[in-house]
Amino acid sequence: xxxxxxxxxxxxxxxxxxxxxxxxxxxxxxxxxxxxxxxxxxxxxxxxxxxxxxxxxxxxxxxxxxxxxxxxxxxxxxxxxxxxxxxxxxxxxxxxxxxxxxxxxxxxxxxxxxxxxxxxxxxxxxxxxxxxxxxxxxxxxxxxxxxxxxxxxxxxxxxxxxxxxxxxxxxxxxxxxxxxxxxxxxxxxxxxxxxxxxxxxxxxxxxxxxxxxxxxxxxxxxxxxxxxxxxxxxxxxxxxxxxxxxxxxxxxxxxxxxxxxxxxxxxxxxxxxxxxxxxxxxxxxxxxxxxxxxxxxxxxxxxxxxxxxxxxxxxxxxxxxxxxxxxxxx
Amino acid sequence: xxxxxxxxxxxxxxxxxxxxxxxxxxxxxxxxxxxxxxxxxxxxxxxxxxxxxxxxxxxxxxxxxxxxxxxxxxxxxxxxxxxxxxxxxxxxxxxxxxxxxxxxxxxxxxxxxxxxxxxxxxxxxxxxxxxxxxxxxxxxxxxxxxxxxxxxxxxxxxxxxxxxxxxxxxxxxxxxxxxxxxxxxxxxxxxxxxxxxxxxxxxxxxxxxxxxxxxxxxxxxxxxxxxxxxxxxxxxxxxxxxxxxxxxxxxxxxxxxxxxxxxxxxxxxxxxxxxxxxxxxxxxxxxxxxxxxxxxxxxxxxxxxxxxxxxxxxxxxxxxxxxxxxxxxx
Numbered sequence: 001x002x003x004x005x006x007x008x009x010x011x012x013x014x015x016x017x018x019x020x021x022x023x024x025x026x027x028x029x030x031x032x033x034x035x036x037x038x039x040x041x042x043x044x045x046x047x048x049x050x051x052x053x054x055x056x057x058x059x060x061x062x063x064x065x066x067x068x069x070x071x072x073x074x075x076x077x078x079x080x081x082x083x084x085x086x087x088x089x090x091x092x093x094x095x096x097x098x099x100x101x102x103x104x105x106x107x108x109x110x111x112x113x114x115x116x117x118x119x120x121x122x123x124x125x126x127x128x129x130x131x132x133x134x135x136x137x138x139x140x141x142x143x144x145x146x147x148x149x150x151x152x153x154x155x156x157x158x159x160x161x162x163x164x165x166x167x168x169x170x171x172x173x174x175x176x177x178x179x180x181x182x183x184x185x186x187x188x189x190x191x192x193x194x195x196x197x198x199x200x201x202x203x204x205x206x207x208x209x210x211x212x213x214x215x216x217x218x219x220x221x222x223x224x225x226x227x228x229x230x231x232x233x234x235x236x237x238x239x240x241x242x243x244x245x246x247x248x249x250x251x252x253x254x255x256x257x258x259x260x261x262x263x264x265x266x267x268x269x270x271x272x273x274x275x276x277x278x279x280x281x282x283x284x285x286x287x288x289x290x291x292x293x294x295x296x297x298x299x300x301x302x303x304x305x306x307x308x309x310x311x312x313x314x315x316x317x318x319x320x321x322x323x324x325x326x327x328x329x330x
Numbered sequence: 331x332x333x334x335x336x337x338x339x340x341x342x343x344x345x346x347x348x349x350x351x352x353x354x355x356x357x358x359x360x361x362x363x364x365x366x367x368x369x370x371x372x373x374x375x376x377x378x379x380x381x382x383x384x385x386x387x388x389x390x391x392x393x394x395x396x397x398x399x400x401x402x403x404x405x406x407x408x409x410x411x412x413x414x415x416x417x418x419x420x421x422x423x424x425x426x427x428x429x430x431x432x433x434x435x436x437x438x439x440x441x442x443x444x445x446x447x448x449x450x451x452x453x454x455x456x457x458x459x460x461x462x463x464x465x466x467x468x469x470x471x472x473x474x475x476x477x478x479x480x481x482x483x484x485x486x487x488x489x490x491x492x493x494x495x496x497x498x499x500x501x502x503x504x505x506x507x508x509x510x511x512x513x514x515x516x517x518x519x520x521x522x523x524x525x526x527x528x529x530x531x532x533x534x535x536x537x538x539x540x541x542x543x544x545x546x547x548x549x550x551x552x553x554x555x556x557x558x559x560x561x562x563x564x565x566x567x568x569x570x571x572x573x574x575x576x577x578x579x580x581x582x583x584x585x586x587x588x589x590x591x592x593x594x595x596x597x598x599x600x601x602x603x604x605x606x607x608x609x610x611x612x613x614x615x616x617x618x619x620x621x622x623x624x625x626x627x628x629x630x631x632x633x634x635x636x637x638x639x640x641x642x643x644x645x646x647x648x649x650x651x652x653x654x655x656x657x658x659x660x
Contacts, residue, residue: 027375029482029483029484032483032484032560032563032564033413033482033483033484033564034379034381034409034412034413034548034549035377035378035379035409035410035412035413035415035480035482036377036378036379037375037376037377037378037413037475037480038375038376038377038378039375039376039477040370040375040376045357045367045368045369045370046367046368046369046370046376046472047365047366047367047368048365048366048367048368048419048421048454048455048470048472049364049365049366049455050421050422050423050455050456050457050470051364051457052423052425052457052459052468053459054425054459054460054461054462054463054466056462057459057460057461057462058459079364079365080365082364082365083363083364083365083367085365091378091380091470092380093380093382093423093468095382095384095466124378125378125379125380126380127380127381127382127468129382129383129384129387129388130384130387131384131387131463131464131466132384132386132387132463132464133384133461133462133463133464133466134461134462134463136384136425136461136463136466138382138423138457138468140378140380140421140470142376142378145367147369150365150367152359152363152365153359153362153363154359154362154363218364219364230362233362234362234363
């Protein structure tokens with residue numbers, strides 16, 4: 001960690017709130033150094049990802065700090081999950097406006113602490129600076145996979161099945177509701193949806209279990225069709241998704257029955273952080289068993305075909321055209 | 331890389347300017363993925379560091395973009411050097427204000443490209459977002475050392491020699507001159523000092539060569555005495571630095587002969603990015619040979635003693651008291 005003391009001094013911030021998050025990881029050197037050492041297991045390789053969140057762009061200034069912390073960590077863990085990596089450690093960059101009070105950092109660190117325990121990761125280091133602008137957070141997460149077994153977006157081929165975990169659309173529906181009715185009304189009307197928007201569940205165990213099973217994978221952050229589009233573009237395949245098979249939560253179904261104009265959000269909205277992946281048809285039974293073992297729905301929503309883009313297909317077999325191709329934050 | 335398109339679209343920015351920087355590193359997957367895979371050599375461990383730079387805090391909005399890029403990369407390489415690590419790859423977070431033009435990013439990428447070639451690193455991935463605030467850049471660099479051979483700040487013991495590479499104070503003197511007389515006048519009066527402020531030289535080869543020789547090391551970023559203080563605090567030793575032995579460049583000497591009131595800056599100013607390290611007295615000949623081999627001065631400036639803080643000592647043997655303990659950015 002380097003210079004740039006915010007408020008109570010960077011060293012105090014580190015000593016009090018961040019250093020405890022590195023406990024148990026000798027290579028973090030108690031955050032007393034600008035570097036950390038990480039031993040990657042024999043026969044493994046490191047998998048690295050980075051995500052940045054800016055106040056006013058990716059979260060609202062008044063959002064609870066512990067939830068901001070957990071979301072930041074979880075979106076990175078979701079990226080590691082999409083690669084089939086076991087999370088190991090993370091590095092945190094915090095650019096803090098002078099208006100931020102110590103209590104904010106304490107709550108932020110508390111959120112990280114809770115999720116470190118849930119996901120078996122530990123803080124390795126980082127940098128804390130001041131900024132005249134909005135709070136800006138960047139997190140680099142490092143995991144590992146056996147050599148050559150990281151799952152990428154490049155391995156899909158025509159004739160494979162397309163699966164998605166969990167349910168799709170909850171987070172984007174919550175955001176639409178918050179934007180139209182305010183957060184308090186949204187919490188009353190659809191608490192489950194709001195919870196999914198605020199705190200995604202990275203599919204870490206699923207990702208690890210998909211090594212050797214998924215031919216390509218991505219986490220749904222930009223939106224189901226947009227993210228499938230990424231796989232199509234990188235793998236050089238087309239995809240047909242049966243609109244009616246996309247798994248919805250009971251709460252999303254209920255909500256959509258009253259607000260039919262929002263149904264497109266399911267396919268285009270983002271922030272689900274479910275895993276979207278392709279697999280060989282002969283592995284269907286293995287995936288079914290895996291779904292049962294993890295108590296997590298894995299729904300086959302379509303198949304890959306020759307082509308270069310994903311198509312959403314109605315029950316009558318016609319292409320559903322979507323107005324918005326991808327996800328935009330507020 | 332994830333969503334949040336700035337100006338011409340994040341994907342275009344990545345495809346055009348950033349993806350070429352990942353060439354030759356298959357694990358970066360052409361920046362088409364949110365994760366990268368990195369194989370750490372057999373018997374090695376990863377060394378990770380992270381530094382963040384905010385416009386208006388760590389650099390000025392009008393600074394040349396290629397120099398901002400190279401400084402950002404180099405301060406991270408300097409951290410890796412202080413650990414004795416061989417640089418491998420880096421991950422870049424860019425939060426871009428909408429006012430930034432494409433030409434800026436092209437020049438920024440050009441700066442990275444130049445230094446990638448100089449230092450043998452390659453871009454592994456990152457995230458590009460928009461921000462309503464100042465340009466904010468965060469870089470995570472990853473290197474490697476043989477298992478257990480990373481140099482930390484913790485290994486100094488009483489009775490060891492204290493060395494510093496190169497010359498000290500150039501960058502801070504340049505900053506003082508820029509602040510008092512403006513950058514054009516500074517460039518005319520002391521071009522060499524300004525160059526050192528704008529573009530530090532990370533001591534990568536020196537760092538690698540110090541494995542097994544340096545008992546503790548740090549790069550001089552906060553200021554000579556402040557950084558020595560970090561080693562003292564973490565190692566639990568005192569230090570005596572002979573003020574007259576701190577190596578100055580001819581240009582710094584000339585400048586200080588006219589501006590004696592600035593002489594303290596040598597000991598307290600930052601941004602030198604030289605390596606400050608401790609070594610056993612019996613390794614003096616090896617260090618002398620290393621200095622010759624690298625054509626880089628390694629100057630013995632003092633010794634470690636029992637105690638817990640560094641002391642600057644005059645030629646008459648008295649403690650020199652310093653008004654400012656550490657480095658503050660503009």
